Amino acid sequence: MQTRNQNNDYIIEMKDITKTFPGTKALDKICLKLRKGEIHALVGENGAGKSTLMNILTGQISMDEGEIFMEGEPLRLSTPEEALKKNIVLVPQELNLVAEASAAENIFLGNEIVKFGVIDSKETQKRAKEILKVLNVEIDVTQPVKELSAAYQQLVSIARALAYTPKVLILDEPTSVLTNVEAENLFQSMKELKQRGTAMVFITHHLDEVMQQADRITIMKDGKLVEEVPASEITKDEMITKMAGKQVQQLKRVKRNVSDGIFYEAKHLSRKGEFEDISFHIRKGEILCVAGLVGAGRTEIFKCVFGITQSEPGAHTYIEGKEVAIKSPMSAIAHGMGYVSEERRHDGITPSMSVMENMVLPSYKQMLEHGLIDYSQAASLADQYIKEMSIKTASRDTLIKNLSGGNQQKVIVARWMAKGVRMLILDEPTRGIDVNAKGEIHNLIRELADHGVAVVVISSEMDEVFAMADRIMVICRGKVSGFIDDVDLTTQEDVLKVAFQ
Amino acid sequence: MNKTIKFFKSTAGMVLIVTLLVGVAVQIATGNFFTAYNISTLTRAASFVIIVGFGQTIVLLTGGIDLSVATIGSVCGMANAIFMVQYGINPYLAILITTLMGIPLGAVNGFFIAKFKMTPFIVTLATMQIYKGVVYVVTKGMPITGMPDSAEHLANGIINGILPNIVIFMVVICILLTVMLKKTRFGRYVYALGGNRNCAKIVGIPTVKIEIMVYCLSGLLSAFAGVMMSCKLASFQASIGESWQMESITAAVLGGTSMAGGLGSVVGTIVGGFLSSVISTCITLLRVSSYWETIVTGAVVLIAVFIDAVKDNEAFREKFGRRFKKSAKANARE
Numbered sequence: 001m002q003t004r005n006q007n008n009d010y011i012i013e014m015k016d017i018t019k020t021f022p023g024t025k026a027l028d029k030i031c032l033k034l035r036k037g038e039i040h041a042l043v044g045e046n047g048a049g050k051s052t053l054m055n056i057l058t059g060q061i062s063m064d065e066g067e068i069f070m071e072g073e074p075l076r077l078s079t080p081e082e083a084l085k086k087n088i089v090l091v092p093q094e095l096n097l098v099a100e101a102s103a104a105e106n107i108f109l110g111n112e113i114v115k116f117g118v119i120d121s122k123e124t125q126k127r128a129k130e131i132l133k134v135l136n137v138e139i140d141v142t143q144p145v146k147e148l149s150a151a152y153q154q155l156v157s158i159a160r161a162l163a164y165t166p167k168v169l170i171l172d173e174p175t176s177v178l179t180n181v182e183a184e185n186l187f188q189s190m191k192e193l194k195q196r197g198t199a200m201v202f203i204t205h206h207l208d209e210v211m212q213q214a215d216r217i218t219i220m221k222d223g224k225l226v227e228e229v230p231a232s233e234i235t236k237d238e239m240i241t242k243m244a245g246k247q248v249q250q251l252k253r254v255k256r257n258v259s260d261g262i263f264y265e266a267k268h269l270s271r272k273g274e275f276e277d278i279s280f281h282i283r284k285g286e287i288l289c290v291a292g293l294v295g296a297g298r299t300e301i302f303k304c305v306f307g308i309t310q311s312e313p314g315a316h317t318y319i320e321g322k323e324v325a326i327k328s329p330m331s332a333i334a335h336g337m338g339y340v341s342e343e344r345r346h347d348g349i350t351p352s353m354s355v356m357e358n359m360v361l362p363s364y365k366q367m368l369e370h371g372l373i374d375y376s377q378a379a380s381l382a383d384q385y386i387k388e389m390s391i392k393t394a395s396r397d398t399l400i401k402n403l404s405g406g407n408q409q410k411v412i413v414a415r416w417m418a419k420g421v422r423m424l425i426l427d428e429p430t431r432g433i434d435v436n437a438k439g440e441i442h443n444l445i446r447e448l449a450d451h452g453v454a455v456v457v458i459s460s461e462m463d464e465v466f467a468m469a470d471r472i473m474v475i476c477r478g479k480v481s482g483f484i485d486d487v488d489l490t491t492q493e494d495v496l497k498v499a500f501q
Numbered sequence: 502m503n504k505t506i507k508f509f510k511s512t513a514g515m516v517l518i519v520t521l522l523v524g525v526a527v528q529i530a531t532g533n534f535f536t537a538y539n540i541s542t543l544t545r546a547a548s549f550v551i552i553v554g555f556g557q558t559i560v561l562l563t564g565g566i567d568l569s570v571a572t573i574g575s576v577c578g579m580a581n582a583i584f585m586v587q588y589g590i591n592p593y594l595a596i597l598i599t600t601l602m603g604i605p606l607g608a609v610n611g612f613f614i615a616k617f618k619m620t621p622f623i624v625t626l627a628t629m630q631i632y633k634g635v636v637y638v639v640t641k642g643m644p645i646t647g648m649p650d651s652a653e654h655l656a657n658g659i660i661n662g663i664l665p666n667i668v669i670f671m672v673v674i675c676i677l678l679t680v681m682l683k684k685t686r687f688g689r690y691v692y693a694l695g696g697n698r699n700c701a702k703i704v705g706i707p708t709v710k711i712e713i714m715v716y717c718l719s720g721l722l723s724a725f726a727g728v729m730m731s732c733k734l735a736s737f738q739a740s741i742g743e744s745w746q747m748e749s750i751t752a753a754v755l756g757g758t759s760m761a762g763g764l765g766s767v768v769g770t771i772v773g774g775f776l777s778s779v780i781s782t783c784i785t786l787l788r789v790s791s792y793w794e795t796i797v798t799g800a801v802v803l804i805a806v807f808i809d810a811v812k813d814n815e816a817f818r819e820k821f822g823r824r825f826k827k828s829a830k831a832n833a834r835e
Contacts, residue, residue: 328702329702329703332705333704339703346699347697347699347702348703349697350693350696350697352695352696352763353692353693353696353763357693361689361706362704362705364689371685372684373684373686
């Protein structure tokens with residue numbers, strides 16, 4: 001790292017940024033300086049204020065106090081369009097694409113290439129291809145994005161940001177849905193952008209990535225700045241300690257005893273184009289982790305198990321030895337199952353409802369008094385889980401959309417605990433969630449299993465799989481490529497070998 | 502206390518304030534707004550739209566829309582008149598039967614929308630046309646007159662010269678619906694469905710059933726309003742409640758119900774329904790040509806919704822605040 005002290009080396013200077021939301025001080029005098037051509041990592045737990053800070057920088061929300069300078073000039077933004085005009089571009093964590101439109105159209109959405117007043121689709125496609133090439137991605141750009149996998153969709157939304165030739169590029173959890181190879185490609189492109197002088201803010205919970213990629217690191221906690229350090233002067237453990245303000249336990253494997261009773265068994269589940277001939281069972285109190293590459297069909301299999309989709313004929317499913325037909329989520333729930341989906345915003349939470357209501361929505365039946373809902377029961381149940389699971393919320397009546405991702409996830413897990421499920425399927429339960437909350441959610445899952453609940457955890461994070469699993473099911477290209485019974489005697493490489501069989 | 506403040510900050514609260522201000526202004530100008538006669542006429546006229554608006558509100562809460570409300574009211578009002586006049590059926594029995602007819606008429610909407618995932622706008626647009634056609638085919642456009650007095654008294658009666666029967670009906674329905682929406686599973690599922698349909702399915706809500714029931718309920722309430730209207734006029738004309746579909750949507754939205762679903766209440770719809778009614782009464786009292794009525798109503802709706810949008814949007818508010826400060830500064834300098 002070179003030492004530069006001149007002020008005009010900074011492309012962005014944010015000074016004493018303060019922002020108060022009803023009930024919380026989201027940002028308290030935060031300063032952030034970005035140099036040209038650097039990768040600046042922004043780390044902190046969920047709710048530390050990283051997203052709020054970036055939303056201010058991209059004009060999505062206004063600040064209460066503070067100043068922003070761009071290349072020495074004061075900058076005032078009140079809309080995202082103004083930020084885009086200044087070439088400040090954000091790649092959001094949650095995908096934000098038009099599903100029916102093609103990749104090329106999505107890349108130039110709001111930024112169309114126009115010739116004689118109409119969109120020049122040939123040029124659009126050509127330029128889209130060029131941009132994707134920078135990311136080392138080769139796809140048919142005329143394909144609707146809904147046909148692309150989540151990983152490619154993420155890359156398309158990064159490509160959209162690049163189409164604005166950003167001076168400042170903000171990447172919010174860009175790698176959470178990417179495989180290692182794809183992530184590596186992304187890092188290569190980031191290095192190239194660095195050469196061109198682009199300043200990048202890199203928000204991630206993967207601290208290894210931070211250590212490898214970032215030039216400088218800003219650590220935030222509870223809306224306050226903890227430290228700004230060059231990446232070479234800090235270790236991962238120090239970073240974790242500073243983020244948490246206390247020593248945090250790394251993901252640790254806990255050995256558990258599992259009963260012999262089989263709760264659920266599936267035989268020959270198939271859906272054309274998604275998966276074929278899937279057979280497996282899960283015992284009471286067992287944590288079955290489902291590993292495999294992104295796009296292997298894991299999510300699809302368990303959507304089918306939960307009755308969201310239907311298997312082709314020839315499949316049999318059994319609960320406690322009795323054959324059952326699960327035709328809808330309703331019947332799955334009636335048989336004691338619960339499901340925590342991969343996409344919280346899409347089908348996990350009901351944003352317009354309170355924390356309490358999101359938690360008790362499937363359990364109202366148990367709270368009826370003369371046909372009317374007894375809210376005192378709901379309230380005490382909600383308060384109990386908020387306390388037990390240390391859900392950070394102003395009150396049980398706060399709208400769930402005002403909670404951080406990790407806390408929303410806890411509410412959804414609580415939803416099924418309150419319902420008293422006997423089998424719970426969790427799809428990527430800790431995606432985009434910080435280390436501390438991750439550990440808490442892992443403990444919750446173990447506790448559930450200790451109470452005899454059969455738990456399925458679909459996870460792309462090998463650390464998580466190894467920390468949690470009593471048994472591992474590996475899925476490869478829509479088929480079961482193997483089971484790993486003795487997790488202690490296995491390494492991550494073994495799993496990968498099975499996955500690539 | 503807190504709840505009161507919260508209410509006045511809501512859309513319905515803002516609209517209520519606007520409504521009262523308009524009333525006070527006209528009272529000052531003409532001196533005859535807050536009279537027993539005027540208030541009873543105004544609330545009676547508004548109640549019909551508000552009852553239809555209740556059904557519309559619940560449909561909007563699920564994220565749907567019901568354009569067939571007016572013509573369902575019309576079909577049932579017609580049946581009511583025919584039962585009483587041509588078949589001589591007991592008026593109260595006729596009212597009961599024809600009101601219940603709204604359920605199957607609404608169920609047709611719900612069936613196509615929920616079972617076949619068809620767009621509510623198109624489905625109810627189609628049934629609207631069909632029901633309208635049925636009325637013209639049956640009546641050949643001729644009015645049906647000669648309904649018994651007891652029916653007219655029920656719909657048109659006023660207690661103590663100030664409280665119309667229909668207002669009592671409207672309030673009772675409002676209380677029942679509020680309890681249903683707030684305290685029953687069905688009610689909460691309606692909100693959940695509108696708030697996030699995908700999530701509603703995953704938590705095991707019978708979405709198809711709920712959606713069909715919602716359109717049935719909307720049909721039932723529209724039918725009641727249509728039947729009562731025919732009783733009130735003691736005759737049936739094909740034009741009964743023609744403007745109800747737009748007015749019911751207006752009442753719901755002015756009352757704070759989101760057209761995207763998941764947010765709103767039937768109490769708000771009462772406030773929204775009264776605003777339109779107050780405006781049209783005021784135009785009469787101020788002796789403005791009635792041709793101006795729709796222009797003024799449209800403008801007031803636009804202003805009310807605009808204030809509400811600005812109030813909830815931080816970026817807008819700040820922009821206006823800044824511009825205001827700037828011009829204040831400029832003025833000070835001068």
